[in-house]
Amino acid sequence: MKLNSSFSKLIVHCLSSDTSYYRYRSVPPVNTLILGAGVKPYVGFHYALEGGTAPPLQDVARAVANKIKSALPGWLGGGSTENTTVGNEPLIRSEGLSMRNGLFDGQRTGNSVAVSPDRRLAAIVDSLGRVAVLDVTRGHLIRLFKGCRDAQCAFVQIFEMEDKKPKLSIVKDLKRAIFLIIYNPKKGLIDIRIMQKGNRVAAFTATKNGLLLYNTCGLVGAVKNYTYKKINLPEFQCVLMDPDGTLKKFNIPFFYALEGEYSQRSKDLHVLRDLRVYLRKSPMDSEDFVEELIKKVTELKTLDLKKHCLDMLVRKYEISPKIVMTCLSLLWVSIENEELTDQLIEIKNYFANLALATLFFRHMNGENVDDMRDLVTKVHSYKNLYTEVSEETEAEKAEIDENTETPCFELLEDDNCILERLLSLAKEINYKEQHARVTFAVNNTSAYKEFLSCFNLDSKDECIRLKSETTTDQMNTLASSTFKSIFKLNDVTLLSNFVRECNMDPKEIVKLLIMQVMNMPLQDINLELIEKLIQVLYFLCNIIEDATQIAYNETSPWWQDVRDVLVDMPCPLRSMIVAMACKAVSRIFEIKCQEIDDTLWESVTKENAKWGMLIGKLEDISILSIILMFKDSFGENALPKLQMTDFNINLKYIYTRGNGSVTELIAKWLCSMGVIPEAIITNELFDKYAGVDLETHFDNSEDDHDYIYMMNNRSYVDDNPEIFKWLSLLRLQFPLSTSSNYIIANMCWEYSIAWQKSMQSCELLSTVNHCLKSISDLHIRLGLYSIIWFTYIKHVFEASCRLVNKVGRLPKDPLCLQDVGFDSTVMIKFLEIVTTYLGEFLECSQMSISHDKANIQYEQIWDESTPSLVEVAQDNKRVNNDILNLNYQLSCTVYYMCHFNVKVSKPLDSLYDIDYQYIFDSLIDSKHTREINMRPSEKLRNPRFKFITKLIRCAVDTITTTDEFGSPEYNCGECVPWIEKITILAELWSIDIDFVRRQQVIALYHLGYDSLADRIITLIKEPEVLVPPILAITTQRFKRSLEQSSNQPEWIVTMPPHLYKRLQNVALDTSIPAHPSLTTTKMVLNSLLYQVDQKENCSASPQDLKALELFMDNCDVLISYKLH
Structure with missing residues (x-):
């Protein structure tokens, strides 16, 4: 403890020796108080002065003389220094301390001293088995604890805030408490006491013969930034080390140091701790388990700890719903008549939601809920008072039930035909998907815990809703259990009462049902299940005014939300099934609302049109997803097969990808089977002239180009009937997106991407040339030549030309691998393909394109979207033919050199008078293009x-x-x-x-x-x-x-x-x-x-x-x- 005040300085020097020679200084020296324990005195207060005391002059002279005397034999040669014994003098000279005062007790010997982190208290262990607590500042013994023979002591400082290392800016304003830990290693006992009053906080057994490690130092050499932000305390102030080397830390709540309200909270914490121990050790099937549990729960008085207790019973321990509701009833009674505060309203809202969610769970599992009637009545009364939710009287319900006819729960006739066609198509193509893996709870109690974990019980919304942060696995499990529970109900008509009584959001239940349908195997979905689903959806939505009250020729916002959910679902076929069921339910409500004839409904309502459009789009995407599951290999002259990624093809994916997404998927599918462009064009021509006598038609026509092309390539279609059977079906569903030019253009792009990922395979780049030549639309072909060149080929070609120009001949493999990424053999093949590519690019660019750009059209699936690849290619800027010609010349020069291994020094410099870098960069016309003399x-x-x-x-x-x-x-x-x-x-x-x-x-x-x-x-x-x-x-x-x-x-x-x-x-x-x-x-x-x-x-x-x-x-x- 440092003493820097002037008063302390004068006292210290008055009591010290040699005061007659002391000279006063205006700035007091630093005095450090050192507390020592031992014999006579029992506790001593020692002081170390700044700089210490200077040795007398005669001591200095004596030390010098001794050094000279010991060195003389070596200087004179008469002795050896090897036999001289050197004294073990300490490296740091010890210095005597002056003792100012002390505590004297002749029979007591101090064994050890532990000083608190704030340096105000000290614990002294003596030989008589006592532990004395000393006020260091005043020098008074303030506590004396007996029965602590050979004890080990340590202090722990606890702050009020949760952070054990608070910031320096607020540390002075925080409440703190000092706890003394006394460990008896022989008995294995630990005694924890609060230093404000000396009361015992806790006493418990630990391992014997351990060691209490006490640390009051933080990080040594910590940077200023660290100490500036937070107080430099040790990570663990005190730990107990067992004989086997295990370290155990002490966790002391701050509330043990408080009184009054906080004292009650401390008692509740003790109750919670005892409750945890009881739940861990006691079997749940014992006779007095429930009684003891209820007894401990009723002892809780603090509001937030009551909530914490219920949350703990539900989430950490598998307590049955009935026992939880018994505890909740008692806790509700304890707070029922208290004056409402913000905290109480929050707690009551949580209790009410927990009760209603549990009631719904028990209803779904067919349990008897008579034990919850009183609690539910009180919760409903509270909800009516503070959320203003009105319920119909029993008489009104009975009157409605008498006037209501049982509707017909079945699909519309057109939807039924569409569904049968798609299911048969899926069966024919062996349509299989990977379904979500659902884990089921081991028992009802575990299912109850998982059920509640998915709902936001703290929310103040009108209805109980799902948590937004619920994981996909949890949602799938909840959807599966909810679906099975609802479909097992003996009387589905009660579902409306259950949802209304439990204040559940029907839309959330509908989402869970939709999710489960998405996860079901397709073979499990039949007409009976769909009709049951229509019935369930009807009674779920029957209590929602937004779902049932559909204005004439208006769109229902509630059903629009359901449609948005279906758009996001992963499987379009299952989404279409649910959409058909929802359409049937919406039809029932609209007929009731408008009181119109059944036969007139479909032709007059906007809601029906919305469902029809959605079902039509889902039908198209379902056919697409089913057909793309078909796998086969193209026969003779097949292109290289690309690996097709498994896409989650749904309506959202098609919406997000925009125009051309369907064409892109079909192109990927054809590339995965190696289908050649000639076969795609031939199949399109056969579909175009389907039902026409080809010979008669072309005999009367001057242009027989299509006929010749079909006859020359029809073997490709005839030898692969399955592939082109499904491609023709796709052309019926997507007549605009399946244009052969569009598909082949996307195939070019796919093979370009594949070549970029594997440049060693030049066959892929050669396939790009093959596909480009098959595109009949010159605008699209020319645009693709330009896009693919700048995106994938240009930088590799430029690097190859630079390398050949530097070497002056075909480079060796190490240079090729270093600069280009492939060896010399691949480089020759690459240059050959690029030369062919640029030659055909130049030829296409020099053609006189007489026809205007075609109007590129796609199906009316997208309202607004990014332009497709074909649209970008068609609108691409024209290239400079002179620069393209020079690029082609460069390619020929480098390729011919490498092929014949001709040696030419700096060929791009000696054979051309234009900077080749300009030739590489100026292919597209720009304002800065200079005139070139060819x-x-x-x-x-x-x-x-x-x-x-x-x-x-x-x-x-x-x-x-x-x-x-x-x-x-x-x-x-x-x-x-x-x-x-x-x-x-x-x-x-x-x-x-x-x-x-x-x-x-x-x-x-x-x-x-x-x-x-x-x-x-x-x-x-x-x-x-x-x-x-x-x-x-x-x-x-x-x-x-x-x-x-x-x-x-x-x-x-x-x-x-x-x-x-x-x-x-x-x-x-x-x-x-x-x-x-x-x-x-x-x-x-x-x-x-x-x-x-x-x-x-x-x-x-x-x-x-x-x-x-x-x-x-x-x-x-x-x-x-x-x-x-």
Whole structure:
């Protein structure tokens, strides 16, 4: 305890030693009071001064001399420091404390001291078995407890608020209480006393030989933010540690420190605690169980604890409803005549709702409720007084019953036919759903507890309603039990009286019945159950004026709420069944209200129209949900199958997803079976021309495109009859949403999403191309090309192009995986598909679309909704054809490079003079698009010529030969398509096709494919350009012929001197075939010379032409002498 006042300072120094040398300071030093227990004195008050006392000068000198003396032997070398014994001096020097005063008792020895958290009290345990409580501030012993030998003490500080660590800003204003805990380890007893008066609060046994751990310190080193917000108290001020190491904390209510009203509350808490112990230990089937329970309940005096007691009996212990109501009757009597306050009104409202909810539960379970009559009468009287609920007299009820005819509880005829058709459809398609798993209570008592837990008994509403936070499992269990209880009633007509008497909200009971129908297996729903449901709904709604009083040609708000509930239900088929039942009930009430003829009702009321519209929509969605459960596999040429997610298809889902939601679901269903677009279009055409003689119809028509298409693809429909049987049925229900263009457009989107999730599977992206080509509406197709490109493909394509441009060739697998996400093999396939995609995109964009945009229509299910995929695609902004053309050129360049593994340094920079990033980003027309000259600059001509030449040579390398019958056969199956692709790129680059043909002839002649080269020479417009390269290759051929000749001298003699000199002046090219055919060589040279002669104003060199003629003549000589 710190003493900082000036008065305390003067007293301390007057009583201390050496006061003659003391010099007064204006600021008092810090004095810390240390409380000690021991012998003489029994309790001492010691003080520690700030800074301590300075040692005398001679002590300092003596210490220095001793240090020097001990170090001399080591300095002089005559001794060893290893043998010197070092004294165990403490690291921190002890300091004597001055004792100001104390409590002296010669026979008593203090063993331990425990100081309270507020430092005002201290508990001293002595050797005589006493515990003394000391007022530290005054130094007085204020309490002395006997019989506490070897005791352990601790204090616990409790605040009035629930938070055991209150904020510092309010801690001074809070009430607090100090409790002393005395633990006797030998006897295992714990004594808890309140320090205000010293009264015993509690005494109970604990484990022997334990240890009472007392902690008065909070967090050491806590940050300022923490101490600023809340008081820094320990998490547990006191715990008891058992010999086995178990820690037990003390939980002391604050009310034990209070008096008066709070003292009564404290007694009630004791009663509740005893009641809990009694309920845990006593068997419920004992004879005196009920009497003892009632006795303890009647002892409660505090209002909120009475409510807590009832709540505890219901929710924590399985007490039967009859016993609970007995307790409630006694508690109601105890508060019946008290003056009403806000708290009492709240408690009475809870008691009344609990009684009425219990009454309804017992009614539903067929129990005898005579024991509750008095209580229910009092509750009704209270409800009438404060909620102003009026009830009809018995005479009025009897009069109404006499004048009322029993209505006919059955479905309308049209609804009955619709229901039979849908049930047979569900049976045919083996319609199954996952139903909610309902857990039933083990006994009636447990069911009672679960029943009450679902209702809001504290609410002040006119009727008892369900809790909004009730879980789905609880609602399903309650719905199941309520449904079974109501349907087991011997007299359903009593249901109206039960609901009215128990003040239950009929709409909540209707919701529970609807929920149970949603959870029932479809095979359990039959006509008998539906008629019973109509009867139950009638007697439930009979007591509600909003449900029964339906104005002529007006919509009932009550029934509109029921329709809203049905829209949210998960199963449209079961929702339709309930809607039909509700429609029948509403019909009965409307006929009674309007007193009109039964046959005129359906045609004149708005309420009937509302039900008809809802049932029609539910019928459509039911057919959709049933058919989408059908699973099959498409036959030949099927598309990749996608995994279809199990959707909770209901009317709310269709409403929420908006226009196109039905089309989207059908597209997902078809994708899951791998149905190809051609089959969907063919099926639509067959449905379109159903009932028409196709041959007769198309013979009289000029346009037979549909007929040809149907005949070419009808095998797909014929081989998969089940799939297209259900698709045709969907087309009957949704004629607008099932347009083939709409469905195929959504299939494109589904396959695009699937490819994005699994980019390794390029087959999915190829399927997108396949589906897009099948869309006949060019506006929709062009829009989808653009949307899919920007959403899924562009960023991957851009990353691939950047990587190839950086590497200059096909990247290795690690680089591909790092930058793109797939290996080099997949990259080649991806670039191939993207090149095809951009080519078809460009072709579609360049088409002259003559027809206007079609009006996209859907069924009248949605009033307002977000636009569908097809609408977005049709309204999509047109792309810039020049930029699209450049994207296509980039794709061709990168794809051809990677396919043939051609190495080109920075191809996107060296082959294009436009920034490729601009090409990627400017596909859609915008205000910032700059003008682009599609004709390349002159500096690009040579790099592009070299690139085209490399590609042609690689394409020619793909040719394979076979020589089975003496003449070579060439396999050009791969070369020809590649030459066509290269030709397209050359045309896009404004390179003359004649250049491509010339390079193709040179490559073919160079590799020895002379017959193929001879065919192309005839197509060349400028044959004179071919003369130099053909002459060079011919020279190499003759040099190879000389090398391979068996009679070289004779071979040399046959050659003209200047030709032989030409051969000697060139180096041998080993890429020329080793055994060139002189016959085919002569054929190629002859064709070339002929083409040159046919052209006027030929610019070829005469020397080169003369050399070719000489080579051609020498071929004949070598052949005649058989020197080749």
